[in-house]
Amino acid sequence: xxxFLFWNINGKSLESLIADLVQEHEVDVLLLAECKIPPVSVxxxxxxxxxxxxxxxxxxxxxxxxxxxxxxFTVPTFESSSISIVRxxxxxxxEILLAAVHMPSKLRWRDDSQAQECTALSRxxxxxxxxxxxxxxxxxxDLNMNPFEAGIVSAxxxxxxxxxxxxxREERTVQGKQYPYFYxxxxxxxxxxxxxxxxxxxxxxxxxxNYRWNIFDQVLLRSELAGLxxxxxPRILTxxxxxxxxxxxxxxxxxxxxxxxxxxxxxxI
Amino acid sequence: MADxxxxxxGETVATIEMQxxxxxxxxxASLLGPKTKNLVxxxxxxxxxxxxxxxxxxxxxxxxxxxxxxxxxxxHGPSLYPITIVGGPRAGSGIRDESxxxxxxxxxxGSSETTRLVGALKAQARV
Numbered sequence: 001x002x003x004f005l006f007w008n009i010n011g012k013s014l015e016s017l018i019a020d021l022v023q024e025h026e027v028d029v030l031l032l033a034e035c036k037i038p039p040v041s042v043x044x045x046x047x048x049x050x051x052x053x054x055x056x057x058x059x060x061x062x063x064x065x066x067x068x069x070x071x072x073f074t075v076p077t078f079e080s081s082s083i084s085i086v087r088x089x090x091x092x093x094x095e096i097l098l099a100a101v102h103m104p105s106k107l108r109w110r111d112d113s114q115a116q117e118c119t120a121l122s123r124x125x126x127x128x129x130x131x132x133x134x135x136x137x138x139x140x141x142d143l144n145m146n147p148f149e150a151g152i153v154s155a156x157x158x159x160x161x162x163x164x165x166x167x168x169r170e171e172r173t174v175q176g177k178q179y180p181y182f183y184x185x186x187x188x189x190x191x192x193x194x195x196x197x198x199x200x201x202x203x204x205x206x207x208x209x210n211y212r213w214n215i216f217d218q219v220l221l222r223s224e225l226a227g228l229x230x231x232x233x234p235r236i237l238t239x240x241x242x243x244x245x246x247x248x249x250x251x252x253x254x255x256x257x258x259x260x261x262x263x264x265x266x267x268x269i
Numbered sequence: 270m271a272d273x274x275x276x277x278x279g280e281t282v283a284t285i286e287m288q289x290x291x292x293x294x295x296x297x298a299s300l301l302g303p304k305t306k307n308l309v310x311x312x313x314x315x316x317x318x319x320x321x322x323x324x325x326x327x328x329x330x331x332x333x334x335x336x337x338x339x340x341x342x343x344x345h346g347p348s349l350y351p352i353t354i355v356g357g358p359r360a361g362s363g364i365r366d367e368s369x370x371x372x373x374x375x376x377x378x379g380s381s382e383t384t385r386l387v388g389a390l391k392a393q394a395r396v
Binding site: 038039040043044047048050051053054055056057059070071072 | 299302303304305306307308310312329331332334335394395
């Protein structure tokens with residue numbers, strides 16, 4: 001099992017909560033967005049009891065990555081200010097490609113621009129997949145878009161679909177051109193059937209269209225990895241150790257934690 | 270009746286196991302991180318150089334943009350030994366076998382200079 005935890009910590013000093021989550025869920029790869037904590041502080045906190053975490057060679061300004069794997073097993077293949085793509089060359093396991101992203105916010109970018117950026121991201125990922133010779137890719141990050149938005153679902157965007165069955169077809173053809181699928185398991189988190197938290201980010205504004213709960217932080221998997229994802233994954237976490245990450249109103253507690261809830265994903269690889 | 274074939278191989282040929290210098294270096298490299306909470310790590314970068322193989326034994330500070338200090342550099346041919354020390358302490362001299370390699374590593378890794386260097390790098394990792 002390979003365990004990923006993504007959390008947009010909203011610039012807060014949450015080292016202790018992060019360490020609790022990592023320990024409790026036996027996280028292998030920790031990805032933080034809006035992290036203003038110096039990497040050395042995160043590393044020292046994670047390694048307080050045992051030196052199990054390493055800082056890979058990534059140098060992405062908007063995503064901080066920490067892993068249990070020594071640096072020789074994690075090879076960055078692409079870096080920009082908001083994207084980090086890393087090869088995981090782990091012994092006894094098939095190589096995978098991790099794309100960690102933090103896309104521009106809706107506060108600053110229109111929906112159309114966000115969709116265009118997804119097209120650019122998709123192209124970048126496909127270039128790296130061609131370079132490494134496989135499509136065992138997992139995309140994790142704060143996309144700042146919901147799973148139903150054009151940038152996420154469109155063929156030329158991330159082409160991320162809501163069922164494994166569709167994703168198993170690997171790609172679809174539009175106007176004679178093939179587009180590889182991502183499986184987007186985050187669709188399953190909409191609504192309050194399984195949890196009062198119908199997303200990981202809550203935004204309320206007095207305007208006509210308002211979803212309130214949003215699923216901006218997502219885990220997307222290519223077809224080959226989709227089958228390795230247990231049905232109860234990914235999970236949106238509401239506690240870190242004994243501390244609730246949710247306020248009494250039911251929304252993420254931005255005062256004592258972050259305005260985003262963390263996302264945990266374990267893959268049987 | 271044919272004469273019995275005389276076995277001319279050495280007595281230990283069936284049981285002898287050799288470790289490559291690269292394996293020994295990597296084993297030692299992997300021991301530093303846990304001692305420094307992974308603030309300073311050691312890594313071995315190996316590359317071919319003509320018919321030879323060169324091993325750089327580096328100290329790396331991941332939180333300092335991956336700052337890398339080459340502690341020493343060894344070179345050997347396809348038969349593993351002798352090794353030539355081409356950089357670092359005792360540069361220019363040779364290592365004849367595995368036992369001498371272990372002695373050299375003990376001398377370099379256990380030296381007060383290396384200990385001070387790791388301490389200084391650890392301090393800078395926190396800057």
